[in-house]
Amino acid sequence: MHMQNDPDITTQKTRTSPWTQLWFPLLVLAVSLVSTFFLWRVIDHGIVDRAEYRFRSQAQEIASKVIKRLHDHEQVLLGANALFHVKGDTVTRDEWLRYVSALRLSENHPGILGVGYTVWLTPAQKEANLRKIRAEGFPEYFIRPPGDRPAYTSIIWLEPFTWRNQRAFGYDMYAEPVRRAAMDKARDTGETTIAARITLVQETDQDQQYGMLMYVPSYRQAMPTDTVEQRHAALRGFVYSPIRMNDFVSSTLGKLPTDLDFEIHAGETPSVDSLMFSSRLADKRTLPEGYRPIFSSTSTIEAYGNIWRFSFNTLPAFDVELNRSKSLATLFTGILSSILLSVLAALQAHSRRHALTIAEQMKNAKEVAEAAKAASEQASRAKSDFLATMSHEIRTPMTVFMSAIEQLQYIDKDPAHQQLIGLADQSSRRLYALVNDILDFSKIEARRVDIDEDWFNLRCCLQETVAMMTAKAQEKGLGLLLEVSPAVPECIVSDQHRLEQVLINLIGNAIKFTDHGEVKVSVRGRDGIVEFAVSDTGIGIPADQQETIFETFSQLDSSSTRRYDGTGLGLAISKGLVELMGGRISVRSRLGQGSTFTFTLPVKNPPAESLVGLDQNEMPATTDLPEAHILLAEDNPMVRDVILSTLFRRNLRATTAETGREAFQKWQAGHFDLILMDLQMPEMDGLEATREIRRREACKGKRIGIIGLTAHANHNIQQECREAGMDEVLVKPFEAAKLFEAIERYLDSP
Numbered sequence: 001m002h003m004q005n006d007p008d009i010t011t012q013k014t015r016t017s018p019w020t021q022l023w024f025p026l027l028v029l030a031v032s033l034v035s036t037f038f039l040w041r042v043i044d045h046g047i048v049d050r051a052e053y054r055f056r057s058q059a060q061e062i063a064s065k066v067i068k069r070l071h072d073h074e075q076v077l078l079g080a081n082a083l084f085h086v087k088g089d090t091v092t093r094d095e096w097l098r099y100v101s102a103l104r105l106s107e108n109h110p111g112i113l114g115v116g117y118t119v120w121l122t123p124a125q126k127e128a129n130l131r132k133i134r135a136e137g138f139p140e141y142f143i144r145p146p147g148d149r150p151a152y153t154s155i156i157w158l159e160p161f162t163w164r165n166q167r168a169f170g171y172d173m174y175a176e177p178v179r180r181a182a183m184d185k186a187r188d189t190g191e192t193t194i195a196a197r198i199t200l201v202q203e204t205d206q207d208q209q210y211g212m213l214m215y216v217p218s219y220r221q222a223m224p225t226d227t228v229e230q231r232h233a234a235l236r237g238f239v240y241s242p243i244r245m246n247d248f249v250s251s252t253l254g255k256l257p258t259d260l261d262f263e264i265h266a267g268e269t270p271s272v273d274s275l276m277f278s279s280r281l282a283d284k285r286t287l288p289e290g291y292r293p294i295f296s297s298t299s300t301i302e303a304y305g306n307i308w309r310f311s312f313n314t315l316p317a318f319d320v321e322l323n324r325s326k327s328l329a330t331l332f333t334g335i336l337s338s339i340l341l342s343v344l345a346a347l348q349a350h351s352r353r354h355a356l357t358i359a360e361q362m363k364n365a366k367e368v369a370e371a372a373k374a375a376s377e378q379a380s381r382a383k384s385d386f387l388a389t390m391s392h393e394i395r396t397p398m399t400v401f402m403s404a405i406e407q408l409q410y411i412d413k414d415p416a417h418q419q420l421i422g423l424a425d426q427s428s429r430r431l432y433a434l435v436n437d438i439l440d441f442s443k444i445e446a447r448r449v450d451i452d453e454d455w456f457n458l459r460c461c462l463q464e465t466v467a468m469m470t471a472k473a474q475e476k477g478l479g480l481l482l483e484v485s486p487a488v489p490e491c492i493v494s495d496q497h498r499l500e501q502v503l504i505n506l507i508g509n510a511i512k513f514t515d516h517g518e519v520k521v522s523v524r525g526r527d528g529i530v531e532f533a534v535s536d537t538g539i540g541i542p543a544d545q546q547e548t549i550f551e552t553f554s555q556l557d558s559s560s561t562r563r564y565d566g567t568g569l570g571l572a573i574s575k576g577l578v579e580l581m582g583g584r585i586s587v588r589s590r591l592g593q594g595s596t597f598t599f600t601l602p603v604k605n606p607p608a609e610s611l612v613g614l615d616q617n618e619m620p621a622t623t624d625l626p627e628a629h630i631l632l633a634e635d636n637p638m639v640r641d642v643i644l645s646t647l648f649r650r651n652l653r654a655t656t657a658e659t660g661r662e663a664f665q666k667w668q669a670g671h672f673d674l675i676l677m678d679l680q681m682p683e684m685d686g687l688e689a690t691r692e693i694r695r696r697e698a699c700k701g702k703r704i705g706i707i708g709l710t711a712h713a714n715h716n717i718q719q720e721c722r723e724a725g726m727d728e729v730l731v732k733p734f735e736a737a738k739l740f741e742a743i744e745r746y747l748d749s750p
């Protein structure tokens with residue numbers, strides 16, 4: 001809106017092509033859509049990666065539990081074989097029974113049908129075996145299947161000797177090829193082996209399950225077992241267990257998982273014949289038609305002479321837990337924010353153009369031009385309201401973005417992800433800064449910025465601001481100096497926050513556009529004006545562009561490959577703020593040598609004089625006031641000193657307190673005639689201290705005068721002071737005469 005007064009620039013601006021006017025909103029849209037997409041990918045990947053990790057860990061845990069359970073069972077068989085180590089061939093059926101019943105198989109090892117012993121027989125030993133077992137009380141005993149074979153085995157003990165296990169009594173497992181292969185391997189290697197997959201002879205027609213048999217070879221103790229031949233010769237038989245797969249796997253896992261499906265095959269290539277276990281068959285589960293698992297995995301483990309192939313798939317229950325809607329929510333919120341943001345930027349550009357167009361069309365007719373100004377101001381105000389609402393709406397989801405990214409940074413430690421998340425973090429911060437800048441600028445443009453004038457310590461403020469920027473300068477190896485001339489007042493009345501904002505922006509730019517040398521902040525004072533200069537030894541600004549750089553979105557290097565990031569709003573905001581504070585800003589620069597940005601601020605009298613009007617000439621020549629004991633509660637040491645020295649001029653002494661609580665305690669302990677009470681104090685404020693004093697006073701029956709001291713002229717605050725129990729309120733800065741009048745009133749009144 002400042003452009004209206006400058007016809008040259010107006011003309012120049014209105015001639016710009018639509019593309020020039022649209023590039024910024026489009027850029028904002030593109031940048032924020034890209035950041036949104038990027039952030040969504042990061043969040044979505046994070047969710048999927050974590051889910052995959054959960055899936056793989058669960059799969060791995062299942063496979064290792066099953067294999068570990070087999071190892072545990074092998075120990076049971078080795079224990080049984082140890083009976084032969086102790087007693088040789090004299091182990092009896094009864095001892096076997098006692099060993100096995102002590103194991104409590106059905107409770108501790110579900111799925112293991114029993115622990116048995118199958119004896120190794122040559123054709124010559126067959127008859128003796130038949131006689132021996134029949135003599136033990138089993139006249140029906142014979143070796144199955146019948147027929148002459150070069151070698152036999154016969155299951156003579158299988159405990160518990162249940163009806164199911166009795167079906168295996170006398171069965172020659174060596175006659176069946178799968179079993180025979182596993183037995184041969186166990187005999188030849190001396191290792192435990194498993195025959196899989198087989199149908200156990202214990203199976204009936206109901207509830208059929210695939211089965212396997214675990215064999216531990218048992219050799220005669222006295223014979224050597226170093227070579228394969230020696231092991232053949234020494235073989236006594238096999239300690240073994242029949243295992244029903246469904247029962248074994250289900251009991252191993254406690255409960256079959258509901259969110260994933262798995263199969264176990266014996267053999268590297270899965271086939272119908274190699275299937276040992278299927279959780280879907282075991283659970284009698286059906287899948288929705290066309291269902292495709294999100295994750296699948298296969299692992300193979302070699303154990304007991306077999307390759308065990310575990311394959312896993314996720315089930316619909318897993319997908320529900322995955323909850324990708326979170327990342328979709330981010331995507332939608334992001335797209336929405338991006339659109340709002342670009343609308344905001346477009347609106348910004350449009351309302352500016354609108355005002356300029358009106359101004360140009362009407363520039364010769366004074367009244368009409370005034371009408372244009374009113375229209376522009378109205379448009380500007382409407383825009384400012386819209387921007388305030390929009391930026392709030394945008395900031396809310398932005399906050400969610402930023403905290404989501406922050407959480408991701410904390411949760412996801414994967415270095416590759418960390419890098420991506422870091423980029424997303426940077427982009428979101430930039431976007432956030434941009435929203436804040438746009439809002440700031442539109443407020444300034446609509447003259448909706450409140451300048452809070454209050455006194456503050458300028459030297460401290462300068463030191464703190466420079467200290468804050470030092471790390472940034474050091475990162476680039478630049479010096480950052482502060483030079484304050486003695487003529488600069490210690491305290492000034494102005495808007496500290498806005499002054500800091502301008503300084504930070506100028507120092508930030510100076511650091512950004514300087515690669516070598518230093519940045520210097522010099523402050524000088526003269527005739528009620530403080531002049532701030534921020535100079536650098538950086539890239540400089542061409543003479544013809546020094547005028548325009550205070551305009552919005554003016555960046556000297558606007559190419560897509562530009563080296564310096566930024567929004568092009570910083571200087572426009574700084575200019576607006578300086579002017580609102582009553583000052584001027586300008587730049588001097590030489591290309592390649594550096595720039596100096598200078599701005600002035602008119603300063604009101606420093607508070608030491610203004611606060612209570614210490615000037616002797618202003619003081620009414622009055623007599624000393626009656627002797628009185630005053631309690632002065634004020635946390636600011638400077639204000640305290642000023643009031644004390646003012647009181648001293650009329651021979652008044654005061655005890656001081658720095659907090660409301662201290663004031664209350666001192667009032668309780670001492671005898672005071674009057675209290676001067678500041679409002680804003682740490683621990684307990686002046687209002688609260690006054691209320692406390694009034695509450696306690698009710699019992700004492702004597703009322704002390706309390707004069708409140710406040711920097712707020714606001715009517716509501718004065719009302720609040722009176723309600724708290726203050727008798728009078730003085731608004732800072734007040735004249736000494738006003739203070740004495742008030743004191744006099746309260747010292748006189750009993």
Ligand code: ADP
Pocket residue numbers: 509510511513536538539540541549554555556557565566567568569570571572595
């Ligand atoms: P930005 O966010 O791009 O820094 P500003 O409004 O703060 O926006 O600055 C506008 C442009 O003025 C910058 O892009 C840069 O080209 C130029 N500029 C500002 N300060 C300096 C400096 N100290 N040295 C050189 N160029 C500067």
